[in-house]
Amino acid sequence: MTSVNLQVNVGGLLMKNPVTVASGTFGYGAEYADYFDVSQLGAVTVKSLSLEPRAGNPPPRIVETPAGMLNAIGLQNVGLDTYLKEKLPYLREQKCVIIANIYGNGPDEYAVLARRLEDAGGADAIEMNLSCPNVHDPQNACGGGLVAQHPDQVARYTEAVKQATRLPVFVKLSPNVTDIVAPARAAEEAGADAVALINTLIGMAIDPETQRPLLSNIVGGLSGPAIRPVAVKMVWDAARALRIPVLGMGGIACTEDAIQFLLAGARAVAVGCASFRRPDAAINIVRGMEAYCRKHKIDDINTLVGAVKV
């Protein structure tokens, strides 16, 4: 076998391999350039972008938990204008494929973000973050909880963005639901090109000495290897129910983890907070996937997608 095909097509976004990074765990790409050539990733997904810069929540924002962590960053980011002016040139220079994750206050802001990103050449695909547990904006209240917890709202937000851009649109969903298929199907029916899952699981940690929450936001989002089995199961559920591709994430730290997601039905995967531990985790998974395919005599990684033997 001479070469292994690692290229995948995620809802119109061509990635030279099925590995990207999870929004919020890789900055804007340049931060980790000390450790490896970030353009070798299938795509770089940037930190959620809002129209205006956001200050985020007060500290403490992070608590370590067994095989993972809770975060309540609150989407601190530089805002769209600074991204376009100061962060984008580096990513373009490096010839990275860019997934721009966006967060707006209400569907109109999401639409504006998507349109302005497309006009400025600031993204190759849009990922709509409808599932951040650490922000509370009135327009997104939807009668309580996250937009991603209300299938009708998921449809409304997705439609708004689809009308605003021709870029592939991914809808990032929350695991904090009874049935992941409901919001996933709503996204598909509203025209989404792919769904991305999972965002963090809402959690809480208390200091028994002070008897107070360890996060200033009281609750936060759980990520890391601890949540991986939940994520694999949700990818499996969504992939069987949908025709559009699934971008899978949640606790991926090594090649074998990533392969599980592909087998469960993910077309591509995102490496999240495992990069904090090993900044080169994502690129090592790219290399590991090629080795895995050779070992298992697979010439096209796409044949693994959804191939779990049940």
Added chain:
Amino acid sequence: MAHVRDCEIITHREIAPDHRRMVLHAPEIAVEARAGQFCMLEVREGFCPFLRRPMSIERIFDDSVSILYKIVGQGTRLLAGLQTGSVLNVQGPLGNGFPIPAEEVRAILVGGGIGVAPLPGLAETLVARTGLAPEVVLAARTEAHLLCEQELSQMGCPVTLATDDGSAGFHGFADKCLRRLEPDADTVVYSCGPTVMMRAVHTVCVEAGARCYASLEAEMACGDGVCMGCVVETNTEHEFGKMARVCREGPVFDTRDIRWSAYDVR
């Protein structure tokens, strides 16, 4: 530029009860490191604990760096269990480091408890760059927890000791001890230690008109500017506004830039 490297532990010794010094063979990190920068240590394989542990670089040698740490929990306990000759994965150097004045200037270093960790490297750099050994206030709860006195004296630093219980040197807190050294507008003060101490040192410096820098701590996940987890509230705008990353814009800040009152609500 930062590196992630497997580093051999060259020496690992207890220097006070629950306090250790570790010297790591880390040529690439040593070449790049400046006083006041830190490293993220992977204390064990696997995912418990999940995150690396931030540790200041104590001193920088030709092809090694030393760290000084206090055993406070699971991560540092695991660190303490590592034998000389074994290998530790180290990410660094990270952070900004201490600003070093270009000219000869009176400098006073104030270290409280394990906060003394980055000061020997700073003293060495000040001697090398300005030709003048800084004065040092070493403070701790009791005599047994006074660290690095010998190292700093050998570098030519006049060292004043202070203990909370009076078991050695000045009986009282570091800021009172600093006041007695009468810093003025031509003095630069560097501090590292408990937040209450650094804040008190800042107050003394504001009254005296002295410049003052502090090396802060915060909960860190990435240590490298990507997660936005380690922020401190500042008075001026940084790249991300008035929530500055301790791991990137810091860990060393001009104390006049820190919104100390934000610590009150914690």
